[in-house]
Amino acid sequence: MDFGDAIVAGLPLVLVVMGLVEWLKEFGLQGNAIRIASMLIGIVFGVAYQLSLGVPSGFAEWFAAVVYGLGLGLVASGIYDATTDIVKKAMK
Numbered sequence: 714m715d716f717g718d719a720i721v722a723g724l725p726l727v728l729v730v731m732g733l734v735e736w737l738k739e740f741g742l743q744g745n746a747i748r749i750a751s752m753l754i755g756i757v758f759g760v761a762y763q764l765s766l767g768v769p770s771g772f773a774e775w776f777a778a779v780v781y782g783l784g785l786g787l788v789a790s791g792i793y794d795a796t797t798d799i800v801k802k803a804m805k
Contacts, residue, residue: 726762730754730789748790755786 759782
């Protein structure tokens with residue numbers, strides 16, 4: 714599973730997921746709600762990306778598409794959490 718290959722129109726999907734999560738934060742989402750949103754957005758965009766490559770023909774391919782989406786959401790939320798921790802430590 715190489716997230717570097719998930720580039721749509723020149724834009725890496727992980728950045729799209731992170732951008733949408735940041736946009737949702739502007740509406741007041743925070744804490745676990747933002748983590749859940751990150752996962753759901755990651756799943757939706759990850760599965761949609763996999764579908765754009767071809768419709769899965771069996772359970773294994775559908776499972777792989779969902780796992781790809783989960784990974785995308787985890788990576789996006791992990792990058793956000795790591796960046797937040799770094800900024801908090803730098804501000805001390």
